[in-house]
Amino acid sequence: MLVSWKWLKDFVDIRLTPEELVDRLTMAGLEVESLQENVPSFTGVVVSKILSVRPHPGADKCFICEVTTGDAKYPVVCSAGNIRPGNVVPLAKVGATIPGGYTIRTSKIKGEVSEGMLCSEEELGIGSDASGVMILSEHLSPGADLASALDLKDVVLDIGITPNRADCLSIAGIAREIAAITGSPFSYPRISLPERGEDIHGITSVDILDPDLCPRYSARVIKNVTIAPSPLWLRRRLEAVGMRAINNVVDITNYVMMELGQPLHAFDHRFLEEGRIVVRRSRAEEKFTSLDEKERVLRPDTIMICDGVKPVAIGGVMGGLNSEVKEDTETILLESAYFDPSSIRKSAKWLGMNTDAAFRFGRGVDPEGVIRALDRAAQLMAEIAGGTVCKGHIDQYPKKVETAGRIPLRIERVNDILGTRIGEAEITETLKRIGMLIEKEQEGHYRVTPPTYRVDITREIDLIEEVARLHGYDCIPVTIPPVSVKPVIRDSREVAKDRIREILRGSGYSEVITYSFISPSAVDCLLLRADDARRNLVKIENPLTEDQAVMRTTLIYSLLETMKKNANVGCTDLKVFEIGRVFFQRREGELPCEKEQLGCLLTGMRSDHLWSSKTYADFFDLKGCVENIFDSLKISEIRFMHDYRETFLHPGKSCGIFIGDQPVGYAGEVHPDVLVKMDLKNRAYVLEIDLELLLRNFKDVTLYRELPRFPMVLRDVAFVVDEGLHAAGVIDLAMSAGKELLENVSVFDIYSGKSVPHGRKSLGLRFTYRASDRTLTDDEVNVLHNKIVKSVVEKTGAKIRGEEH
Amino acid sequence: MLKELEELQRQAEAELSSAKTEGEFLAVRTRYLGRKGLLTRLLRNIGNVEEEKRPLFGMRCNEIKEAISGKIDTALAKLASLRREEVLLRDKVDVTLPGRTHRYGRVHPITRVRQEICSIFAGLGFSVVEGPEVELDYYNFEALNIPKDHPARDMQDTFYIEDNIVLRTHTSPVQIRVMEKQRPPVRILSPGRVYRPDSDISHTPMFHQIEGLLVDKGITFADLKGVLTSFLKQLFGEDTALRFRPSFFPFTEPSAEVDIRCVMCSGSGCRVCGQSGWLEILGSGMVDPEVFKNVAYDPEEVTGFAFGLGLERIAMLKFGISDIRLFFENDRRFLEQF
Numbered sequence A: 001m002l003v004s005w006k007w008l009k010d011f012v013d014i015r016l017t018p019e020e021l022v023d024r025l026t027m028a029g030l031e032v033e034s035l036q037e038n039v040p041s042f043t044g045v046v047v048s049k050i051l052s053v054r055p056h057p058g059a060d061k062c063f064i065c066e067v068t069t070g071d072a073k074y075p076v077v078c079s080a081g082n083i084r085p086g087n088v089v090p091l092a093k094v095g096a097t098i099p100g101g102y103t104i105r106t107s108k109i110k111g112e113v114s115e116g117m118l119c120s121e122e123e124l125g126i127g128s129d130a131s132g133v134m135i136l137s138e139h140l141s142p143g144a145d146l147a148s149a150l151d152l153k154d155v156v157l158d159i160g161i162t163p164n165r166a167d168c169l170s171i172a173g174i175a176r177e178i179a180a181i182t183g184s185p186f187s188y189p190r191i192s193l194p195e196r197g198e199d200i201h202g203i204t205s206v207d208i209l210d211p212d213l214c215p216r217y218s219a220r221v222i223k224n225v226t227i228a229p230s231p232l233w234l235r236r237r238l239e240a241v242g243m244r245a246i247n248n249v250v251d252i253t254n255y256v257m258m259e260l261g262q263p264l265h266a267f268d269h270r271f272l273e274e275g276r277i278v279v280r281r282s283r284a285e286e287k288f289t290s291l292d293e294k295e296r297v298l299r300p301d302t303i304m305i306c307d308g309v310k311p312v313a314i315g316g317v318m319g320g321l322n323s324e325v326k327e328d329t330e331t332i333l334l335e336s337a338y339f340d341p342s343s344i345r346k347s348a349k350w351l352g353m354n355t356d357a358a359f360r361f362g363r364g365v366d367p368e369g370v371i372r373a374l375d376r377a378a379q380l381m382a383e384i385a386g387g388t389v390c391k392g393h394i395d396q397y398p399k400k401v402e403t404a405g406r407i408p409l410r411i412e413r414v415n416d417i418l419g420t421r422i423g424e425a426e427i428t429e430t431l432k433r434i435g436m437l438i439e440k441e442q443e444g445h446y447r448v449t450p451p452t453y454r455v456d457i458t459r460e461i462d463l464i465e466e467v468a469r470l471h472g473y474d475c476i477p478v479t480i481p482p483v484s485v486k487p488v489i490r491d492s493r494e495v496a497k498d499r500i501r502e503i504l505r506g507s508g509y510s511e512v513i514t515y516s517f518i519s520p521s522a523v524d525c526l527l528l529r530a531d532d533a534r535r536n537l538v539k540i541e542n543p544l545t546e547d548q549a550v551m552r553t554t555l556i557y558s559l560l561e562t563m564k565k566n567a568n569v570g571c572t573d574l575k576v577f578e579i580g581r582v583f584f585q586r587r588e589g590e591l592p593c594e595k596e597q598l599g600c601l602l603t604g605m606r607s608d609h610l611w612s613s614k615t616y617a618d619f620f621d622l623k624g625c626v627e628n629i630f631d632s633l634k635i636s637e638i639r640f641m642h643d644y645r646e647t648f649l650h651p652g653k654s655c656g657i658f659i660g661d662q663p664v665g666y667a668g669e670v671h672p673d674v675l676v677k678m679d680l681k682n683r684a685y686v687l688e689i690d691l692e693l694l695l696r697n698f699k700d701v702t703l704y705r706e707l708p709r710f711p712m713v714l715r716d717v718a719f720v721v722d723e724g725l726h727a728a729g730v731i732d733l734a735m736s737a738g739k740e741l742l743e744n745v746s747v748f749d750i751y752s753g754k755s756v757p758h759g760r761k762s763l764g765l766r767f768t769y770r771a772s773d774r775t776l777t778d779d780e781v782n783v784l785h786n787k788i789v790k791s792v793v794e795k796t797g798a799k800i801r802g803e804e805h
Numbered sequence B: 001m002l003k004e005l006e007e008l009q010r011q012a013e014a015e016l017s018s019a020k021t022e023g024e025f026l027a028v029r030t031r032y033l034g035r036k037g038l039l040t041r042l043l044r045n046i047g048n049v050e051e052e053k054r055p056l057f058g059m060r061c062n063e064i065k066e067a068i069s070g071k072i073d074t075a076l077a078k079l080a081s082l083r084r085e086e087v088l089l090r091d092k093v094d095v096t097l098p099g100r101t102h103r104y105g106r107v108h109p110i111t112r113v114r115q116e117i118c119s120i121f122a123g124l125g126f127s128v129v130e131g132p133e134v135e136l137d138y139y140n141f142e143a144l145n146i147p148k149d150h151p152a153r154d155m156q157d158t159f160y161i162e163d164n165i166v167l168r169t170h171t172s173p174v175q176i177r178v179m180e181k182q183r184p185p186v187r188i189l190s191p192g193r194v195y196r197p198d199s200d201i202s203h204t205p206m207f208h209q210i211e212g213l214l215v216d217k218g219i220t221f222a223d224l225k226g227v228l229t230s231f232l233k234q235l236f237g238e239d240t241a242l243r244f245r246p247s248f249f250p251f252t253e254p255s256a257e258v259d260i261r262c263v264m265c266s267g268s269g270c271r272v273c274g275q276s277g278w279l280e281i282l283g284s285g286m287v288d289p290e291v292f293k294n295v296a297y298d299p300e301e302v303t304g305f306a307f308g309l310g311l312e313r314i315a316m317l318k319f320g321i322s323d324i325r326l327f328f329e330n331d332r333r334f335l336e337q338f
């Protein structure tokens, strides 16, 4: 909320610099977000008096004026027709600067010398009136600096008001707070109201049909107003706090709202049928055209302000087009009311009309401040718009607005919560400073009644907060609570996830974080089958964009998008991973199923150095990374199964990843059709693993195994087998034939082409033999090795390379 | 004869000093020390020397022989080493070429900050728990003392899945879930993704928070100040100045916003801190009695404090990043800076 320093000073004497005040307010919970000095954007402009005006002999619409600044006289050529001898006007002297970067110089206009310029409000940037030269008060003395004569300098604070502090949504509210912080006295403006002529009760009446929505409604009638622009000081104050000036009557209602926090509404009385006000709740499907000329359908239970026949305003939100103040308005019916905050909030939200009035009613205005605001506005209408305030006011108050009272307060509790030793006297004095009524019940026990504008204070803890805030958070000690005896055991899932990050980092993968929401078309991009569970998307009702309209059910799409974004900036080599959740829709009203997944993507060159090897990464680079992860998590029962199919993976270069018989994820090359759909050019390899399932098998235990004491014996053999035969199958066969002396079988070569028959491949295997209790002899190994090789040959139809013929 | 001997030595040394190649050195050796060499010949003719001068003559002969021989050996060794270096230098590499390695990957800056914060709090006895990202309205709002249509709901725009299901707008609902299941004392930290419909240079629709909660008998606002002061000094440095100022959160009372001295301008005022010299770092407060009632804790029995902070904000300050969207664009050139 914008707050004018000058305006504040109407209520409280501030003996601080603006910077000091900013600090004090901020440390008391009214955060000052910015401080701006409003200084006029002109220099060298002074007050002058017109001595004479005569027509310009050479130019039709121009005049030659003689003006005085007291000690000197100047001839000035001017084209405005609103000036008369005797007028006091602003003179921009030679050398003056005015907004827009203009500097005034002596000039000759059609033969006549002009030494300066008489300015309009608009030309000086202090108002919007551009109709003629600005006519100043006759009391200003010629020669005086205009900026100081008009008191144009001000400081404007922008204060962030937290939702609980409805009482601070006004200049008076802030001033009250400043008074409490600084100890200066606070006082409301004195209202003197000359009531004349007719009694209001003869002119109008107010009936509240639904007091639950409108507990209080007060009104005054002001006759004979003249609608005109507001005086400069009023307009400038409104503009300082960010409001646009409209006309004097409307400006006064806004002015009083900003000043006292009570929204008001002015009706043109002649448009009120039967001349009276009825307050009721809206009828089903009721329609209404508000001031902004939009027809609106109202929610049930909207507060409607009506005349004898029809609605004329949406209570507390916005006035109606049918009763607004017009240029020829003469009689005003002024409304000052208290509306149910919750009802206002609902209506404002429903209508999408978060007006200044609705905002304040919604947060809760002071139910006892209604009449003060009504009288203040009536006074200003008399003073500024020339109105006659009719005798008396109407104050319908059928339902007392309950505010909290007699809240119990224990001194001990204050210090227990804050960790302080604030004395009883300081606590009670502090509360009194902010208008609280204190009754002592017994030693250390009090009853506290907050002022009616402090709608946020209803409980003991609210009082404790007030004490803490005004005592100063800075003055509260700093202590460390004893650490519990129970040691912190790091969640094994966290440990495992950090270990995965570490392994992947070491393997060259960088972590990415992508949005959890994706485009609903993602599932089509990935060619998911109609019955794929990943089509059970959780939809967002109010997404920011269609691209972010559903929660993802796989990380792959996000990773492919990351690849695309990088390709667009020339990074075609990419190794990335993400740890994030996926979401599956369950029944309506139930929370979705959330699963944490690991996803990796690999594309481009295997390594960064172009000058050395220029090979592209492939499936096995990715697989190696999976193996590393499993290895580091001590999960040994990992299996890669080819007959597991993902629609978005290359059918020949993909596999399911299993722990025992449990599928935990997949890895493979992205299907070329998916690349096309996503407009990607390079091959990419992806994997996705369900972390819940993976971590269930994670063993955070390391057991040392004795190093072998006897040497190993190696035997290499190349089998020529069918191309379709899996290496793992051959190895399994060999291992089962080898018993305990065969320690390991590994692949050392894969070859197909020249010297290997078509449709076959050469599979080079290295056998490692070792006994745990002796050194094996060559003969012993030869016998066993030949037996194993024979067994493999028999079971697979393999030939031994070099012995095919 | 002795004179002849001295002359021979001078001659040999002169030849050695002009010798350059291995051949030349070897030739000197043969000429003087070989079987028919000049020095050898002189030594062989020792009989011609006067008897009493013979021992001296023999000794000089040997001295000169050793001197010449030593110089030749040294020179030859030096030549051999030079030749070896020359051979090896033919196999020279360009050391300015980039090293061959699998580049290591990077941890996302948000993860880095999260790990750092979690480990600081682990030292203060806080353990990590997680909660759902898609959350019931009850946990995200109502149980945290934010009823429907409450003005405090204006503070956070919300993504809705259904009327009563939202994308959590903060990590605070984890407080409720933990307290529902666990009796006091409670010391937890809950990091995670949160969501609000906002998108510009300082907002992304998804971001990260860490929530902390400590509940026990006799916990005070002074304890809140102590724990958070210790945390922020560990995170930003021992000399970091901070201030606690009153604020409002529906689920804490009294509430405090915690600021640190601007890390960019050290308090003199700059664009990052909006000229105030202070940076808002976290929100905190004593758990509101209303919240305790919602989880069946007795507010007269236990008290506690909660706090929450945005990881992106911390990362932006620590690494000098000015556009929050960079965290989620995952541009390799960005990621590789961490």
Ligand SMILES: [Zn+2]
Binding pocket: B262, B263, B264, B265, B266, B267, B268, B269, B270, B271, B272, B273, B274, B275, B277, B278
């Ligand atoms: Zn700064």
